[in-house]
Amino acid sequence: MNGTVTLTIRQFRRATFKAVNSSQPALIRVLAGAKRVRSILGAMDVVAGGVAVLAPRLDMTIENCPAPDGPYQAQLMVIPEELVGCTDHADADKCNPMRATTRERVVAAFDRSAVYARDPAVPERIRLNAVREVLLWLAEEGIGFGRLRQPLLADRLRAILSADPGREWRSAEAAEMLAVSEPTLRRQLAQNGASFGVLLADVRMSVALGMLQSSDLPVNRVALDVGYACPSRFAVRFRKRFGLAPSSIRMAATQGDDRASLDAAPAFDRIGTKNDRSGTIPVVSEA
Incomplete structure:
Protein backbone atom coordinates (compact mmCIF):
# COMPACT_ATOMS: atom_id res chain seq x y z
CA MET A 1 0.00 0.00 0.00
CA GLN A 150 -13.34 -0.42 -11.42
CA PRO A 151 -10.42 0.90 -13.50
CA LEU A 152 -10.58 0.37 -17.25
CA LEU A 153 -7.51 -0.16 -19.40
CA ALA A 154 -7.48 3.59 -20.17
CA ASP A 155 -7.47 4.35 -16.43
CA ARG A 156 -4.53 2.04 -15.87
CA LEU A 157 -2.68 3.63 -18.77
CA ARG A 158 -3.36 7.10 -17.37
CA ALA A 159 -1.85 6.10 -14.04
CA ILE A 160 1.30 4.72 -15.69
CA LEU A 161 1.79 7.83 -17.83
CA SER A 162 1.17 10.17 -14.87
CA ALA A 163 4.00 8.53 -12.93
CA ASP A 164 6.58 9.60 -15.55
CA PRO A 165 5.08 12.24 -17.88
CA GLY A 166 8.44 13.46 -19.20
CA ARG A 167 9.40 10.08 -20.59
CA GLU A 168 9.53 9.53 -24.36
CA TRP A 169 6.62 7.14 -24.31
CA ARG A 170 5.77 4.71 -27.07
CA SER A 171 2.50 2.83 -27.22
CA ALA A 172 4.26 -0.53 -27.55
CA GLU A 173 6.21 0.13 -24.35
CA ALA A 174 3.09 1.14 -22.44
CA ALA A 175 1.21 -1.91 -23.73
CA GLU A 176 3.95 -4.17 -22.45
CA MET A 177 3.73 -2.57 -19.00
CA LEU A 178 -0.02 -3.16 -19.05
CA ALA A 179 0.47 -6.79 -20.13
CA VAL A 180 -1.57 -6.39 -23.32
CA SER A 181 -0.65 -6.27 -26.99
CA GLU A 182 -0.24 -2.91 -28.70
CA PRO A 183 -3.20 -3.58 -31.08
CA THR A 184 -5.38 -4.43 -28.07
CA LEU A 185 -4.38 -1.21 -26.33
CA ARG A 186 -5.12 0.92 -29.37
CA ARG A 187 -8.41 -0.88 -30.04
CA GLN A 188 -9.71 -0.45 -26.50
CA LEU A 189 -8.71 3.22 -26.43
CA ALA A 190 -10.47 3.76 -29.76
CA GLN A 191 -13.62 2.14 -28.39
CA ASN A 192 -13.67 4.90 -25.76
CA GLY A 193 -13.04 7.63 -28.33
CA ALA A 194 -9.42 8.12 -27.31
CA SER A 195 -5.95 7.44 -28.66
CA PHE A 196 -2.56 6.93 -27.08
CA GLY A 197 -1.20 10.27 -28.29
CA VAL A 198 -4.21 12.27 -27.15
CA LEU A 199 -4.23 10.61 -23.74
CA LEU A 200 -0.49 11.16 -23.27
CA ALA A 201 -0.79 14.86 -24.15
CA ASP A 202 -3.66 15.30 -21.73
CA VAL A 203 -1.85 13.54 -18.90
CA ARG A 204 1.15 15.80 -19.45
CA MET A 205 -1.01 18.93 -19.31
CA SER A 206 -2.74 17.80 -16.15
CA VAL A 207 0.53 16.98 -14.40
CA ALA A 208 1.79 20.41 -15.47
CA LEU A 209 -1.28 22.04 -13.95
CA GLY A 210 -0.58 20.35 -10.65
CA MET A 211 3.06 21.47 -10.71
CA LEU A 212 2.07 25.06 -11.46
CA GLN A 213 -0.43 25.03 -8.60
CA SER A 214 1.82 23.41 -6.00
CA SER A 215 5.38 24.58 -6.73
CA ASP A 216 7.45 27.64 -7.61
CA LEU A 217 9.24 25.95 -10.50
CA PRO A 218 9.65 28.19 -13.59
CA VAL A 219 7.20 27.50 -16.39
CA ASN A 220 9.96 26.35 -18.74
CA ARG A 221 11.10 23.82 -16.13
CA VAL A 222 7.55 22.54 -15.72
CA ALA A 223 7.33 22.20 -19.50
CA LEU A 224 10.56 20.21 -19.60
CA ASP A 225 9.49 17.94 -16.75
CA VAL A 226 6.33 16.93 -18.60
CA GLY A 227 8.09 16.25 -21.90
CA TYR A 228 8.10 19.60 -23.72
CA ALA A 229 11.54 20.95 -24.65
CA CYS A 230 9.88 23.97 -26.32
CA PRO A 231 8.13 26.25 -23.76
CA SER A 232 6.07 28.02 -26.43
CA ARG A 233 4.67 24.74 -27.73
CA PHE A 234 3.87 23.76 -24.16
CA ALA A 235 2.08 27.09 -23.56
CA VAL A 236 -0.05 26.65 -26.68
CA ARG A 237 -1.03 23.12 -25.68
CA PHE A 238 -1.79 24.22 -22.09
CA ARG A 239 -4.01 27.10 -23.21
CA LYS A 240 -5.87 24.81 -25.59
CA ARG A 241 -6.56 22.32 -22.80
CA PHE A 242 -7.39 24.70 -19.93
CA GLY A 243 -8.27 28.00 -21.58
CA LEU A 244 -5.56 30.10 -19.96
CA ALA A 245 -1.79 30.56 -20.12
CA PRO A 246 0.42 28.55 -17.73
CA SER A 247 1.63 31.76 -16.07
CA SER A 248 -1.96 32.83 -15.34
CA ILE A 249 -2.25 30.15 -12.66
CA ARG A 250 0.23 32.15 -10.55
CA MET A 251 -0.67 35.70 -11.60
CA ALA A 252 -3.14 37.87 -9.73
CA ALA A 253 -6.08 38.91 -11.90
CA THR A 254 -6.36 42.53 -12.99
CA GLN A 255 -10.14 42.54 -13.09
CA GLY A 256 -12.19 42.30 -9.94
CA ASP A 257 -14.63 39.76 -11.28
CA ASP A 258 -11.79 37.28 -11.81
CA ALA A 265 -20.40 33.16 -9.23
CA PRO A 266 -23.33 31.84 -11.27
CA ALA A 267 -24.72 28.65 -9.79
CA PHE A 268 -23.96 25.35 -11.48
CA ASP A 269 -26.92 23.36 -12.68
CA ARG A 270 -26.98 19.93 -11.13
CA ILE A 271 -26.45 17.87 -14.24
CA GLY A 272 -23.63 15.69 -15.43
CA THR A 273 -20.97 16.89 -17.81
CA LYS A 274 -20.40 15.40 -21.20
CA ASN A 275 -17.24 13.33 -21.34
CA ASP A 276 -14.90 14.88 -23.89
CA ARG A 277 -12.31 12.13 -23.26
CA SER A 278 -9.83 14.58 -21.79
CA GLY A 279 -8.54 15.54 -18.42
CA THR A 280 -7.04 13.93 -15.43
CA ILE A 281 -5.96 15.00 -12.02
CA PRO A 282 -2.43 13.75 -11.62
CA VAL A 283 -1.44 12.00 -8.49
CA VAL A 284 -0.39 15.31 -6.96
CA SER A 285 -2.99 17.81 -8.13
CA GLU A 286 -6.55 18.73 -7.32
CA ALA A 287 -7.11 20.96 -10.35
Missing part, protein backbone atom coordinates in the same frame (compact mmCIF):
# COMPACT_ATOMS: atom_id res chain seq x y z
CA ASN A 2 1.46 3.33 -1.08
CA GLY A 3 1.53 6.22 1.38
CA THR A 4 -0.28 9.54 1.27
CA VAL A 5 0.88 12.63 -0.62
CA THR A 6 -0.03 16.04 0.80
CA LEU A 7 0.39 19.29 -1.12
CA THR A 8 -0.60 22.92 -0.75
CA ILE A 9 -2.39 24.23 -3.84
CA ARG A 10 -2.42 27.93 -4.79
CA GLN A 11 -4.25 29.58 -7.66
CA PHE A 12 -4.45 33.34 -8.18
CA ARG A 13 -7.02 33.49 -10.98
CA ARG A 14 -10.47 32.10 -11.02
CA ALA A 15 -10.58 29.27 -13.54
CA THR A 16 -12.74 26.34 -14.54
CA PHE A 17 -11.18 23.02 -15.52
CA LYS A 18 -13.38 20.66 -17.52
CA ALA A 19 -13.35 16.87 -17.78
CA VAL A 20 -10.97 16.42 -14.86
CA ASN A 21 -10.47 12.77 -13.99
CA SER A 22 -8.22 11.57 -11.20
CA SER A 23 -6.52 8.21 -11.16
CA GLN A 24 -6.40 8.13 -7.34
CA PRO A 25 -8.80 9.10 -4.54
CA ALA A 26 -8.05 12.32 -2.70
CA LEU A 27 -9.23 14.44 0.21
CA ILE A 28 -9.37 18.22 -0.12
CA ARG A 29 -9.50 20.98 2.50
CA VAL A 30 -10.07 24.51 1.21
CA LEU A 31 -8.06 27.07 3.18
CA ALA A 32 -9.01 30.27 1.32
CA GLY A 33 -11.45 31.04 -1.46
CA ALA A 34 -13.88 28.36 -2.58
CA LYS A 35 -14.13 25.30 -4.80
CA ARG A 36 -17.05 24.25 -6.95
CA VAL A 37 -17.34 20.74 -8.38
CA ARG A 38 -19.95 19.15 -10.61
CA SER A 39 -20.22 15.70 -12.12
CA ILE A 40 -22.82 13.22 -13.28
CA LEU A 41 -23.41 12.50 -9.57
CA GLY A 42 -24.38 16.08 -8.74
CA ALA A 43 -22.64 19.27 -7.62
CA MET A 44 -21.04 20.65 -4.49
CA ASP A 45 -19.53 23.85 -3.14
CA VAL A 46 -16.55 23.64 -0.79
CA VAL A 47 -16.12 26.89 1.12
CA ALA A 48 -13.08 27.99 3.10
CA GLY A 49 -12.65 25.60 6.01
CA GLY A 50 -14.54 22.84 4.23
CA VAL A 51 -13.43 19.24 3.66
CA ALA A 52 -14.56 16.99 0.81
CA VAL A 53 -13.49 13.96 -1.21
CA LEU A 54 -12.44 13.84 -4.86
CA ALA A 55 -13.41 10.47 -6.28
CA PRO A 56 -11.16 8.72 -8.78
CA ARG A 57 -12.24 7.81 -12.32
CA LEU A 58 -15.09 10.34 -12.28
CA ASP A 59 -15.29 13.12 -14.86
CA MET A 60 -15.61 16.43 -13.05
CA THR A 61 -15.81 20.12 -13.89
CA ILE A 62 -13.89 22.00 -11.21
CA GLU A 63 -13.89 25.73 -10.56
CA ASN A 64 -11.43 27.32 -8.13
CA CYS A 65 -12.45 30.78 -6.88
CA PRO A 66 -9.77 32.94 -5.20
CA ALA A 67 -10.62 34.80 -2.01
CA PRO A 68 -11.36 38.55 -2.30
CA ASP A 69 -8.03 39.34 -0.64
CA GLY A 70 -5.77 36.59 -1.91
CA PRO A 71 -5.38 33.37 -3.88
CA TYR A 72 -7.41 30.22 -3.72
CA GLN A 73 -5.56 27.87 -1.37
CA ALA A 74 -6.21 24.28 -0.46
CA GLN A 75 -4.54 21.23 0.99
CA LEU A 76 -4.75 18.15 -1.17
CA MET A 77 -4.20 14.69 0.29
CA VAL A 78 -3.90 11.86 -2.23
CA ILE A 79 -4.57 8.58 -0.45
CA PRO A 80 -4.10 4.87 -1.26
CA GLU A 81 -7.23 3.43 -2.85
CA GLU A 82 -6.99 0.44 -0.52
CA LEU A 83 -7.99 2.73 2.36
CA VAL A 84 -11.31 3.61 0.78
CA GLY A 85 -12.70 0.15 1.43
CA CYS A 86 -11.13 -0.23 4.88
CA THR A 87 -13.20 2.22 6.94
CA ASP A 88 -15.43 -0.49 8.47
CA HIS A 89 -18.36 1.93 8.35
CA ALA A 90 -21.74 0.27 7.82
CA ASP A 91 -22.90 2.83 5.26
CA ALA A 92 -19.58 3.48 3.51
CA ASP A 93 -20.92 2.33 0.12
CA LYS A 94 -23.87 4.72 0.41
CA CYS A 95 -21.83 7.80 1.22
CA ASN A 96 -22.06 10.77 -1.13
CA PRO A 97 -18.87 12.01 -2.87
CA MET A 98 -20.58 15.28 -3.85
CA ARG A 99 -20.97 16.77 -0.39
CA ALA A 100 -18.66 18.84 1.81
CA THR A 101 -18.52 19.64 5.51
CA THR A 102 -17.04 22.26 7.81
CA ARG A 103 -17.69 20.15 10.92
CA GLU A 104 -14.89 20.87 13.40
CA ARG A 105 -14.12 17.25 14.22
CA VAL A 106 -13.67 16.40 10.53
CA VAL A 107 -11.42 19.40 9.93
CA ALA A 108 -9.34 18.56 13.00
CA ALA A 109 -8.89 14.96 11.84
CA PHE A 110 -7.85 16.14 8.37
CA ASP A 111 -5.31 18.62 9.78
CA ARG A 112 -3.86 15.97 12.07
CA SER A 113 -3.53 13.51 9.20
CA ALA A 114 -1.85 16.16 7.02
CA VAL A 115 0.71 16.88 9.75
CA TYR A 116 1.49 13.18 10.09
CA ALA A 117 1.81 12.78 6.30
CA ARG A 118 4.51 15.48 6.20
CA ASP A 119 6.46 14.20 9.20
CA PRO A 120 9.01 11.50 8.24
CA ALA A 121 9.33 10.54 11.91
CA VAL A 122 5.73 9.32 12.05
CA PRO A 123 5.44 5.56 11.29
CA GLU A 124 3.54 4.68 8.13
CA ARG A 125 0.90 2.69 10.02
CA ILE A 126 0.12 5.77 12.14
CA ARG A 127 -0.22 7.92 9.02
CA LEU A 128 -2.61 5.44 7.41
CA ASN A 129 -4.69 5.15 10.57
CA ALA A 130 -4.96 8.94 10.68
CA VAL A 131 -6.37 8.89 7.14
CA ARG A 132 -8.82 6.16 8.17
CA GLU A 133 -10.00 8.43 10.99
CA VAL A 134 -10.75 11.21 8.50
CA LEU A 135 -12.69 8.80 6.31
CA LEU A 136 -14.69 7.54 9.29
CA TRP A 137 -15.61 11.06 10.42
CA LEU A 138 -16.62 11.93 6.87
CA ALA A 139 -18.77 8.80 6.72
CA GLU A 140 -20.52 9.94 9.91
CA GLU A 141 -21.51 13.04 7.92
CA GLY A 142 -22.71 10.91 5.00
CA ILE A 143 -19.68 11.84 2.90
CA GLY A 144 -17.42 9.35 1.16
CA PHE A 145 -16.29 7.84 -2.10
CA GLY A 146 -19.23 5.46 -2.37
CA ARG A 147 -18.81 2.45 -4.61
CA LEU A 148 -15.81 3.12 -6.85
CA ARG A 149 -15.87 2.26 -10.53
CA ARG A 259 -11.32 37.21 -8.03
CA ALA A 260 -14.97 37.17 -7.15
CA SER A 261 -16.15 35.04 -4.28
CA LEU A 262 -18.19 31.88 -4.75
CA ASP A 263 -21.37 33.77 -3.83
CA ALA A 264 -20.86 36.07 -6.82
Whole structure:
Protein backbone atom coordinates (compact mmCIF):
# COMPACT_ATOMS: atom_id res chain seq x y z
CA MET A 1 0.00 0.00 0.00
CA ASN A 2 1.46 3.33 -1.08
CA GLY A 3 1.53 6.22 1.38
CA THR A 4 -0.28 9.54 1.27
CA VAL A 5 0.88 12.63 -0.62
CA THR A 6 -0.03 16.04 0.80
CA LEU A 7 0.39 19.29 -1.12
CA THR A 8 -0.60 22.92 -0.75
CA ILE A 9 -2.39 24.23 -3.84
CA ARG A 10 -2.42 27.93 -4.79
CA GLN A 11 -4.25 29.58 -7.66
CA PHE A 12 -4.45 33.34 -8.18
CA ARG A 13 -7.02 33.49 -10.98
CA ARG A 14 -10.47 32.10 -11.02
CA ALA A 15 -10.58 29.27 -13.54
CA THR A 16 -12.74 26.34 -14.54
CA PHE A 17 -11.18 23.02 -15.52
CA LYS A 18 -13.38 20.66 -17.52
CA ALA A 19 -13.35 16.87 -17.78
CA VAL A 20 -10.97 16.42 -14.86
CA ASN A 21 -10.47 12.77 -13.99
CA SER A 22 -8.22 11.57 -11.20
CA SER A 23 -6.52 8.21 -11.16
CA GLN A 24 -6.40 8.13 -7.34
CA PRO A 25 -8.80 9.10 -4.54
CA ALA A 26 -8.05 12.32 -2.70
CA LEU A 27 -9.23 14.44 0.21
CA ILE A 28 -9.37 18.22 -0.12
CA ARG A 29 -9.50 20.98 2.50
CA VAL A 30 -10.07 24.51 1.21
CA LEU A 31 -8.06 27.07 3.18
CA ALA A 32 -9.01 30.27 1.32
CA GLY A 33 -11.45 31.04 -1.46
CA ALA A 34 -13.88 28.36 -2.58
CA LYS A 35 -14.13 25.30 -4.80
CA ARG A 36 -17.05 24.25 -6.95
CA VAL A 37 -17.34 20.74 -8.38
CA ARG A 38 -19.95 19.15 -10.61
CA SER A 39 -20.22 15.70 -12.12
CA ILE A 40 -22.82 13.22 -13.28
CA LEU A 41 -23.41 12.50 -9.57
CA GLY A 42 -24.38 16.08 -8.74
CA ALA A 43 -22.64 19.27 -7.62
CA MET A 44 -21.04 20.65 -4.49
CA ASP A 45 -19.53 23.85 -3.14
CA VAL A 46 -16.55 23.64 -0.79
CA VAL A 47 -16.12 26.89 1.12
CA ALA A 48 -13.08 27.99 3.10
CA GLY A 49 -12.65 25.60 6.01
CA GLY A 50 -14.54 22.84 4.23
CA VAL A 51 -13.43 19.24 3.66
CA ALA A 52 -14.56 16.99 0.81
CA VAL A 53 -13.49 13.96 -1.21
CA LEU A 54 -12.44 13.84 -4.86
CA ALA A 55 -13.41 10.47 -6.28
CA PRO A 56 -11.16 8.72 -8.78
CA ARG A 57 -12.24 7.81 -12.32
CA LEU A 58 -15.09 10.34 -12.28
CA ASP A 59 -15.29 13.12 -14.86
CA MET A 60 -15.61 16.43 -13.05
CA THR A 61 -15.81 20.12 -13.89
CA ILE A 62 -13.89 22.00 -11.21
CA GLU A 63 -13.89 25.73 -10.56
CA ASN A 64 -11.43 27.32 -8.13
CA CYS A 65 -12.45 30.78 -6.88
CA PRO A 66 -9.77 32.94 -5.20
CA ALA A 67 -10.62 34.80 -2.01
CA PRO A 68 -11.36 38.55 -2.30
CA ASP A 69 -8.03 39.34 -0.64
CA GLY A 70 -5.77 36.59 -1.91
CA PRO A 71 -5.38 33.37 -3.88
CA TYR A 72 -7.41 30.22 -3.72
CA GLN A 73 -5.56 27.87 -1.37
CA ALA A 74 -6.21 24.28 -0.46
CA GLN A 75 -4.54 21.23 0.99
CA LEU A 76 -4.75 18.15 -1.17
CA MET A 77 -4.20 14.69 0.29
CA VAL A 78 -3.90 11.86 -2.23
CA ILE A 79 -4.57 8.58 -0.45
CA PRO A 80 -4.10 4.87 -1.26
CA GLU A 81 -7.23 3.43 -2.85
CA GLU A 82 -6.99 0.44 -0.52
CA LEU A 83 -7.99 2.73 2.36
CA VAL A 84 -11.31 3.61 0.78
CA GLY A 85 -12.70 0.15 1.43
CA CYS A 86 -11.13 -0.23 4.88
CA THR A 87 -13.20 2.22 6.94
CA ASP A 88 -15.43 -0.49 8.47
CA HIS A 89 -18.36 1.93 8.35
CA ALA A 90 -21.74 0.27 7.82
CA ASP A 91 -22.90 2.83 5.26
CA ALA A 92 -19.58 3.48 3.51
CA ASP A 93 -20.92 2.33 0.12
CA LYS A 94 -23.87 4.72 0.41
CA CYS A 95 -21.83 7.80 1.22
CA ASN A 96 -22.06 10.77 -1.13
CA PRO A 97 -18.87 12.01 -2.87
CA MET A 98 -20.58 15.28 -3.85
CA ARG A 99 -20.97 16.77 -0.39
CA ALA A 100 -18.66 18.84 1.81
CA THR A 101 -18.52 19.64 5.51
CA THR A 102 -17.04 22.26 7.81
CA ARG A 103 -17.69 20.15 10.92
CA GLU A 104 -14.89 20.87 13.40
CA ARG A 105 -14.12 17.25 14.22
CA VAL A 106 -13.67 16.40 10.53
CA VAL A 107 -11.42 19.40 9.93
CA ALA A 108 -9.34 18.56 13.00
CA ALA A 109 -8.89 14.96 11.84
CA PHE A 110 -7.85 16.14 8.37
CA ASP A 111 -5.31 18.62 9.78
CA ARG A 112 -3.86 15.97 12.07
CA SER A 113 -3.53 13.51 9.20
CA ALA A 114 -1.85 16.16 7.02
CA VAL A 115 0.71 16.88 9.75
CA TYR A 116 1.49 13.18 10.09
CA ALA A 117 1.81 12.78 6.30
CA ARG A 118 4.51 15.48 6.20
CA ASP A 119 6.46 14.20 9.20
CA PRO A 120 9.01 11.50 8.24
CA ALA A 121 9.33 10.54 11.91
CA VAL A 122 5.73 9.32 12.05
CA PRO A 123 5.44 5.56 11.29
CA GLU A 124 3.54 4.68 8.13
CA ARG A 125 0.90 2.69 10.02
CA ILE A 126 0.12 5.77 12.14
CA ARG A 127 -0.22 7.92 9.02
CA LEU A 128 -2.61 5.44 7.41
CA ASN A 129 -4.69 5.15 10.57
CA ALA A 130 -4.96 8.94 10.68
CA VAL A 131 -6.37 8.89 7.14
CA ARG A 132 -8.82 6.16 8.17
CA GLU A 133 -10.00 8.43 10.99
CA VAL A 134 -10.75 11.21 8.50
CA LEU A 135 -12.69 8.80 6.31
CA LEU A 136 -14.69 7.54 9.29
CA TRP A 137 -15.61 11.06 10.42
CA LEU A 138 -16.62 11.93 6.87
CA ALA A 139 -18.77 8.80 6.72
CA GLU A 140 -20.52 9.94 9.91
CA GLU A 141 -21.51 13.04 7.92
CA GLY A 142 -22.71 10.91 5.00
CA ILE A 143 -19.68 11.84 2.90
CA GLY A 144 -17.42 9.35 1.16
CA PHE A 145 -16.29 7.84 -2.10
CA GLY A 146 -19.23 5.46 -2.37
CA ARG A 147 -18.81 2.45 -4.61
CA LEU A 148 -15.81 3.12 -6.85
CA ARG A 149 -15.87 2.26 -10.53
CA GLN A 150 -13.34 -0.42 -11.42
CA PRO A 151 -10.42 0.90 -13.50
CA LEU A 152 -10.58 0.37 -17.25
CA LEU A 153 -7.51 -0.16 -19.40
CA ALA A 154 -7.48 3.59 -20.17
CA ASP A 155 -7.47 4.35 -16.43
CA ARG A 156 -4.53 2.04 -15.87
CA LEU A 157 -2.68 3.63 -18.77
CA ARG A 158 -3.36 7.10 -17.37
CA ALA A 159 -1.85 6.10 -14.04
CA ILE A 160 1.30 4.72 -15.69
CA LEU A 161 1.79 7.83 -17.83
CA SER A 162 1.17 10.17 -14.87
CA ALA A 163 4.00 8.53 -12.93
CA ASP A 164 6.58 9.60 -15.55
CA PRO A 165 5.08 12.24 -17.88
CA GLY A 166 8.44 13.46 -19.20
CA ARG A 167 9.40 10.08 -20.59
CA GLU A 168 9.53 9.53 -24.36
CA TRP A 169 6.62 7.14 -24.31
CA ARG A 170 5.77 4.71 -27.07
CA SER A 171 2.50 2.83 -27.22
CA ALA A 172 4.26 -0.53 -27.55
CA GLU A 173 6.21 0.13 -24.35
CA ALA A 174 3.09 1.14 -22.44
CA ALA A 175 1.21 -1.91 -23.73
CA GLU A 176 3.95 -4.17 -22.45
CA MET A 177 3.73 -2.57 -19.00
CA LEU A 178 -0.02 -3.16 -19.05
CA ALA A 179 0.47 -6.79 -20.13
CA VAL A 180 -1.57 -6.39 -23.32
CA SER A 181 -0.65 -6.27 -26.99
CA GLU A 182 -0.24 -2.91 -28.70
CA PRO A 183 -3.20 -3.58 -31.08
CA THR A 184 -5.38 -4.43 -28.07
CA LEU A 185 -4.38 -1.21 -26.33
CA ARG A 186 -5.12 0.92 -29.37
CA ARG A 187 -8.41 -0.88 -30.04
CA GLN A 188 -9.71 -0.45 -26.50
CA LEU A 189 -8.71 3.22 -26.43
CA ALA A 190 -10.47 3.76 -29.76
CA GLN A 191 -13.62 2.14 -28.39
CA ASN A 192 -13.67 4.90 -25.76
CA GLY A 193 -13.04 7.63 -28.33
CA ALA A 194 -9.42 8.12 -27.31
CA SER A 195 -5.95 7.44 -28.66
CA PHE A 196 -2.56 6.93 -27.08
CA GLY A 197 -1.20 10.27 -28.29
CA VAL A 198 -4.21 12.27 -27.15
CA LEU A 199 -4.23 10.61 -23.74
CA LEU A 200 -0.49 11.16 -23.27
CA ALA A 201 -0.79 14.86 -24.15
CA ASP A 202 -3.66 15.30 -21.73
CA VAL A 203 -1.85 13.54 -18.90
CA ARG A 204 1.15 15.80 -19.45
CA MET A 205 -1.01 18.93 -19.31
CA SER A 206 -2.74 17.80 -16.15
CA VAL A 207 0.53 16.98 -14.40
CA ALA A 208 1.79 20.41 -15.47
CA LEU A 209 -1.28 22.04 -13.95
CA GLY A 210 -0.58 20.35 -10.65
CA MET A 211 3.06 21.47 -10.71
CA LEU A 212 2.07 25.06 -11.46
CA GLN A 213 -0.43 25.03 -8.60
CA SER A 214 1.82 23.41 -6.00
CA SER A 215 5.38 24.58 -6.73
CA ASP A 216 7.45 27.64 -7.61
CA LEU A 217 9.24 25.95 -10.50
CA PRO A 218 9.65 28.19 -13.59
CA VAL A 219 7.20 27.50 -16.39
CA ASN A 220 9.96 26.35 -18.74
CA ARG A 221 11.10 23.82 -16.13
CA VAL A 222 7.55 22.54 -15.72
CA ALA A 223 7.33 22.20 -19.50
CA LEU A 224 10.56 20.21 -19.60
CA ASP A 225 9.49 17.94 -16.75
CA VAL A 226 6.33 16.93 -18.60
CA GLY A 227 8.09 16.25 -21.90
CA TYR A 228 8.10 19.60 -23.72
CA ALA A 229 11.54 20.95 -24.65
CA CYS A 230 9.88 23.97 -26.32
CA PRO A 231 8.13 26.25 -23.76
CA SER A 232 6.07 28.02 -26.43
CA ARG A 233 4.67 24.74 -27.73
CA PHE A 234 3.87 23.76 -24.16
CA ALA A 235 2.08 27.09 -23.56
CA VAL A 236 -0.05 26.65 -26.68
CA ARG A 237 -1.03 23.12 -25.68
CA PHE A 238 -1.79 24.22 -22.09
CA ARG A 239 -4.01 27.10 -23.21
CA LYS A 240 -5.87 24.81 -25.59
CA ARG A 241 -6.56 22.32 -22.80
CA PHE A 242 -7.39 24.70 -19.93
CA GLY A 243 -8.27 28.00 -21.58
CA LEU A 244 -5.56 30.10 -19.96
CA ALA A 245 -1.79 30.56 -20.12
CA PRO A 246 0.42 28.55 -17.73
CA SER A 247 1.63 31.76 -16.07
CA SER A 248 -1.96 32.83 -15.34
CA ILE A 249 -2.25 30.15 -12.66
CA ARG A 250 0.23 32.15 -10.55
CA MET A 251 -0.67 35.70 -11.60
CA ALA A 252 -3.14 37.87 -9.73
CA ALA A 253 -6.08 38.91 -11.90
CA THR A 254 -6.36 42.53 -12.99
CA GLN A 255 -10.14 42.54 -13.09
CA GLY A 256 -12.19 42.30 -9.94
CA ASP A 257 -14.63 39.76 -11.28
CA ASP A 258 -11.79 37.28 -11.81
CA ARG A 259 -11.32 37.21 -8.03
CA ALA A 260 -14.97 37.17 -7.15
CA SER A 261 -16.15 35.04 -4.28
CA LEU A 262 -18.19 31.88 -4.75
CA ASP A 263 -21.37 33.77 -3.83
CA ALA A 264 -20.86 36.07 -6.82
CA ALA A 265 -20.40 33.16 -9.23
CA PRO A 266 -23.33 31.84 -11.27
CA ALA A 267 -24.72 28.65 -9.79
CA PHE A 268 -23.96 25.35 -11.48
CA ASP A 269 -26.92 23.36 -12.68
CA ARG A 270 -26.98 19.93 -11.13
CA ILE A 271 -26.45 17.87 -14.24
CA GLY A 272 -23.63 15.69 -15.43
CA THR A 273 -20.97 16.89 -17.81
CA LYS A 274 -20.40 15.40 -21.20
CA ASN A 275 -17.24 13.33 -21.34
CA ASP A 276 -14.90 14.88 -23.89
CA ARG A 277 -12.31 12.13 -23.26
CA SER A 278 -9.83 14.58 -21.79
CA GLY A 279 -8.54 15.54 -18.42
CA THR A 280 -7.04 13.93 -15.43
CA ILE A 281 -5.96 15.00 -12.02
CA PRO A 282 -2.43 13.75 -11.62
CA VAL A 283 -1.44 12.00 -8.49
CA VAL A 284 -0.39 15.31 -6.96
CA SER A 285 -2.99 17.81 -8.13
CA GLU A 286 -6.55 18.73 -7.32
CA ALA A 287 -7.11 20.96 -10.35
